[in-house]
Amino acid sequence: MALFGILLLTTACSSSSDSRLDGRAAEIYGDECASDTKKTVTIYSGRTEYLIGPILEAFACETGIDVRVRWGNSTDLAVLIAEEGTATEADVFLSRSPGPVGFLEGKNLLGSINEEVLAQVSEENQASSGAWIGFSGRKRVLVHNIDLVPEKDLPKSVFDLTDSRYRGRVALPATNGSFEDWFTVFRDTHGNATATQWLKDMVENDAEYYPNNRAIVEATGRGEIEMGLVNHYYNYQEKIAEGMAHRAENHDFGSDDIGSLLIITAATILDTAEDKEASNRLISYLLSEGAQTYFTERTFEYPLGGGVSPNPVLPPLTALEIGSVNFDSLGGGFEDTERIIQGSGILND
Amino acid sequence: MESSTTDSGRPRRRAPWHLKITAGAVGLLFAFPASYLLWRNATGSTGESRAEVLERTLGPLWRTIRLAVLVGITTAVLGTLLAWLTTRTELPARRLWRVLLPLPLVYPTFVGAAAFIRTLNPGGLLADLVAKIGIHETPQLRGLLGAWLVLTLFTYPYVYLPVAARLRNLPASLEENSRLLGSSGWSTFQRIVLPQAASAISAGTLLVVLYTISDFGAVQLMRYDTLTRAVWTTRLNNQPLSFALAAVLLVLAILIVGIERFASHRMTAPARAESSRTLLVPLGKWRPFALAATTGVVVLGLAVPAASLADWAIEGIRRDFGGGRELFIDRHDVLGPAWNTAWVSIVTAAIAVAAVLPVAFLVGRYRSRVGSLSNALVTSTFAMPGLLIALAMFFWTLRSSWAAEHLRGTMLVLVFAYTVRFGAQALGAATVAVSAVPLRLHDASRTLGAKRFRRLATVDLPLMAPGLLAGGGLVLLSTMKELPISLLVAPFDFPTLSTKIFHSFEDAFVAEAGILALVLVTLSAILTWLLIVRRADHLD
Numbered sequence: 001m002a003l004f005g006i007l008l009l010t011t012a013c014s015s016s017s018d019s020r021l022d023g024r025a026a027e028i029y030g031d032e033c034a035s036d037t038k039k040t041v042t043i044y045s046g047r048t049e050y051l052i053g054p055i056l057e058a059f060a061c062e063t064g065i066d067v068r069v070r071w072g073n074s075t076d077l078a079v080l081i082a083e084e085g086t087a088t089e090a091d092v093f094l095s096r097s098p099g100p101v102g103f104l105e106g107k108n109l110l111g112s113i114n115e116e117v118l119a120q121v122s123e124e125n126q127a128s129s130g131a132w133i134g135f136s137g138r139k140r141v142l143v144h145n146i147d148l149v150p151e152k153d154l155p156k157s158v159f160d161l162t163d164s165r166y167r168g169r170v171a172l173p174a175t176n177g178s179f180e181d182w183f184t185v186f187r188d189t190h191g192n193a194t195a196t197q198w199l200k201d202m203v204e205n206d207a208e209y210y211p212n213n214r215a216i217v218e219a220t221g222r223g224e225i226e227m228g229l230v231n232h233y234y235n236y237q238e239k240i241a242e243g244m245a246h247r248a249e250n251h252d253f254g255s256d257d258i259g260s261l262l263i264i265t266a267a268t269i270l271d272t273a274e275d276k277e278a279s280n281r282l283i284s285y286l287l288s289e290g291a292q293t294y295f296t297e298r299t300f301e302y303p304l305g306g307g308v309s310p311n312p313v314l315p316p317l318t319a320l321e322i323g324s325v326n327f328d329s330l331g332g333g334f335e336d337t338e339r340i341i342q343g344s345g346i347l348n349d
Numbered sequence: 350m351e352s353s354t355t356d357s358g359r360p361r362r363r364a365p366w367h368l369k370i371t372a373g374a375v376g377l378l379f380a381f382p383a384s385y386l387l388w389r390n391a392t393g394s395t396g397e398s399r400a401e402v403l404e405r406t407l408g409p410l411w412r413t414i415r416l417a418v419l420v421g422i423t424t425a426v427l428g429t430l431l432a433w434l435t436t437r438t439e440l441p442a443r444r445l446w447r448v449l450l451p452l453p454l455v456y457p458t459f460v461g462a463a464a465f466i467r468t469l470n471p472g473g474l475l476a477d478l479v480a481k482i483g484i485h486e487t488p489q490l491r492g493l494l495g496a497w498l499v500l501t502l503f504t505y506p507y508v509y510l511p512v513a514a515r516l517r518n519l520p521a522s523l524e525e526n527s528r529l530l531g532s533s534g535w536s537t538f539q540r541i542v543l544p545q546a547a548s549a550i551s552a553g554t555l556l557v558v559l560y561t562i563s564d565f566g567a568v569q570l571m572r573y574d575t576l577t578r579a580v581w582t583t584r585l586n587n588q589p590l591s592f593a594l595a596a597v598l599l600v601l602a603i604l605i606v607g608i609e610r611f612a613s614h615r616m617t618a619p620a621r622a623e624s625s626r627t628l629l630v631p632l633g634k635w636r637p638f639a640l641a642a643t644t645g646v647v648v649l650g651l652a653v654p655a656a657s658l659a660d661w662a663i664e665g666i667r668r669d670f671g672g673g674r675e676l677f678i679d680r681h682d683v684l685g686p687a688w689n690t691a692w693v694s695i696v697t698a699a700i701a702v703a704a705v706l707p708v709a710f711l712v713g714r715y716r717s718r719v720g721s722l723s724n725a726l727v728t729s730t731f732a733m734p735g736l737l738i739a740l741a742m743f744f745w746t747l748r749s750s751w752a753a754e755h756l757r758g759t760m761l762v763l764v765f766a767y768t769v770r771f772g773a774q775a776l777g778a779a780t781v782a783v784s785a786v787p788l789r790l791h792d793a794s795r796t797l798g799a800k801r802f803r804r805l806a807t808v809d810l811p812l813m814a815p816g817l818l819a820g821g822g823l824v825l826l827s828t829m830k831e832l833p834i835s836l837l838v839a840p841f842d843f844p845t846l847s848t849k850i851f852h853s854f855e856d857a858f859v860a861e862a863g864i865l866a867l868v869l870v871t872l873s874a875i876l877t878w879l880l881i882v883r884r885a886d887h888l889d
Contacts, residue, residue, distance in 0.1 A: 025678075042841075048851075048852040048854040048855050048856050050677045050852060050853070050856060050858055051856060061664075068841040068842070069841065069842075070836075070837070070841060071848065071851075071852065072834060072836040072837055073836075073855075075584065075585045076584075076736055076833065076837065077837075078585060078834070079584055079585060079588070079736075080739070080740065080743065080837055083740050083743050083744060084743055084747060085747075087747050087753055089757070099585065099586075100585060103446070103585055103586075111588070114753065131507065144578065156712065174585075175582040180586070209572055210572065211569045211570055211572060214854075214855070214856075214857050215463070215570060217857065218463075218467065218857075221472075222467070222471060222472025222473055222476075223471060223472040224470055224471045224472055226490065232858075233856075234857050237856060237857035237858060238857050238859075240668075240673070240674050241661065241665065241857065241858065241859045241860050242661075242664065242859070243664065243668075259814070299856075333584045334586045335396070335583070335587055338582070338583060338586035338587050341583075342405070347574050
């Protein structure tokens with residue numbers, strides 16, 4: 001049976017040995033593939049296949065470096081890498097938010113990214129230690145049902161949401177990784193007391209807990225809940241998938257409100273990576289013009305490098321970016337965030 | 350060898366040493382996850398005080414117990430009733446129901462529960478439908494009620510399959526005699542059928558309860574904060590607490606397994622299996638009600654989630670053809686993973702049944718401490734979240750550099766991990782099957798001098814076949830939808846339907862998720878029919 005599996009794999013792979021790519025990968029790299037270098041980069045990817053698979057395919061074709069991917073949830077993969085420790089097979093870890101990367105940095109498992117690769121993005125979007133780098137961005141927004149929430153009702157700031165006008169109308173994805181990361185930055189920017197009080201007030205204002213961004217966007221589109229704090233990106237996918245039946249739009253808090261923070265997706269090289277050169281090349285490729293264009297055109301994310309401008313349908317970028325926060329100075333930042341959220345009672349409504 | 354029969358009808362003989370050794374070895378293999386968890390708890394410490402840990406444990410623990418008890422009760426009733434209706438009565442279209450009824454088990458809860466919510470909750474498909482007849486309020490499913498409903502509908506097959514298998518080879522003579530003696534249908538059911546099926550009901554309900562404890566997808570989407578959810582939400586930012594909560598979960602599972610063993614020992618000994626024709630009870634005036642109940646379960650458990658999935662899928666295909674965004678999957682993205690899913694699940698099911706057989710024989714036929722211990726290990730492991738089993742696989746393979754190099758990321762470890770995760774499902778059904786083989790048959794063949802393996806092949810296995818098929822079927826369906834192990838433990842580049850669904854659903858590519866999930870359900874239906882229903886029918 002194992003033999004069977006191997007046979008299957010070889011037949012599955014043989015189609016990609018054509019000298020040119022097809023499908024979405026060809027949008028990124030359309031020329032002849034380079035000859036095989038016999039090098040392999042192993043990636044643990046918390047970004048899903050649809051969003052990043054074509055870029056990895058293009059990378060393998062253009063450079064001749066093979067790519068192996070273990071897909072999964074970013075948090076699960078970070079926990080797995082920590083479990084494997086120095087024996088991990090991962091050379092590169094791609095996370096959908098900075099938390100899991102920060103966790104691995106805390107375990108001293110990360111190496112450092114080359115200077116010239118770091119130079120491809122602005123300083124706000126990388127770790128001061130050089131251990132990880134942002135390669136696309138997702139903005140925090142307020143998704144809302146357009147039939148239930150008239151434009152004049154929309155708040156100017158997340159701080160407005162504790163007002164009794166919004167009682168029972170707002171959903172929070174309180175246990176979601178990107179919400180936890182956002183809240184960690186919130187604490188860092190406005191101080192622990194302010195952030196904790198805000199969350200407490202939200203709970204008292206009957207904010208509804210939802211398990212994740214996707215569930216909130218979907219429920220908002222149906223009108224089950226009126227609005228919710230989510231990453232901007234999901235509403236574009238839902239609108240494409242459901243068409244006019246999906247009755248939700250994003251609201252951007254704008255200016256420098258903490259509610260419109262840009263959360264980056266992060267790439268990192270493990271300290272134990274066998275081929276650091278190839279790993280750096282991969283990360284550099286994620287920041288190339290072709291890949292960054294793909295991120296913003298096809299997956300509606302904010303580009304961070306390659307001189308690419310954001311897709312015009314996205315709300316404008318603001319001054320606040322998560323990379324500007326020094327995670328090192330936060331110490332047990334994420335752990336405390338988990339405790340504060342737990343203690344707020346949002347989960348027990 | 351001396352053989353005496355106790356008052357409960359259960360034989361008390363000394364187990365042969367080789368059986369004890371094999372069963373013990375199986376138990377040991379299933380102990381990998383539990384020992385990993387012990388190790389993590391022994392070597393880590395939380396930042397919280399004991400009081401804080403206790404506080405964070407009690408709420409989720411209480412919710413977990415409440416949910417497990419509720420789901421256990423409803424699935425026991427529902428599963429038994431459906432099994433009886435489809436095997437012992439003149440319910441119309443029995444073969445159709447036999448293919449359809451096990452299928453809700455195959456929905457991965459993370460997408461099944463989401464589809465369920467989208468069909469039934471406010472603003473969903475049902476709301477659109479009833480709005481046309483002037484109803485504008487639909488209830489919102491969430492919390493305990495939502496989790497209970499969705500888990501009942503997705504897990505009753507754990508009871509249905511083994512009970513149906515048990516009822517199929519229940520000799521008709523028992524019921525006939527009872528009816529000849531003037532008992533009504535209901536009292537026959539109560540006095541004859543129920544006691545005979547009791548151990549299967551109990552074994553099935555145990556699986557439901559353990560599954561409910563381990564489930565993450567449904568409770569997460571229904572926002573009901575159970576232990577598994579607490580383990581999950583703390584796994585990154587407070588790992589020691591996460592492991593401590595997982596240990597509580599395991600202890601709870603072991604307690605439940607103990608209670609079930611104790612209770613099932615006191616049940617009427619079945620020991621009455623015969624491959625013979627079955628008696629079909631005429632339903633009379635109850636026929637429409639029975640049909641409505643069966644249809645209702647299939648509609649809620651199978652069609653309600655399928656409605657949203659189909660809606661997503663059709664919208665996506667329409668868009669693809671209509672020049673909108675093309676689908677992110679093509680034929681190859683469906684066929685390859687479907688093939689992977691099918692063969693790895695069939696292999697796992699066969700291996701799981703074979704692996705637990707020694708334990709089943711030891712527990713079903715003898716009293717042995719090794720048997721009880723192995724049984725507890727195999728069964729309670731089913732309550733452990735898949736992520737922990739995946740981590741345990743890595744932990745143990747990395748203890749030696751040889752294993753790290755030759756075992757990590759191989760099909761061998763993947764199938765082993767699946768087997769450890771789902772072996773309990775095969776064991777429950779197999780134990781019921783073993784104890785249903787009449788000992789007098791066994792003794793007769795022994796007297797005639799039949800060798801052990803010949804006895805196994807000619808006496809035991811044919812009689813046990815329906816039970817083993819049911820157990821294998823459960824493992825098959827569960828493996829087909831398994832996610833965390835399929836993502837983390839599998840070899841690189843081994844996509845299955847469930848991992849493809851994960852990719853689609855995680856980032857709201859719902860059309861792709863809908864198509865793939867429908868393929869998964871269809872594939873399960875085909876395999877259930879080919880491998881379980883058709884074979885079970887042959888055995889009649």
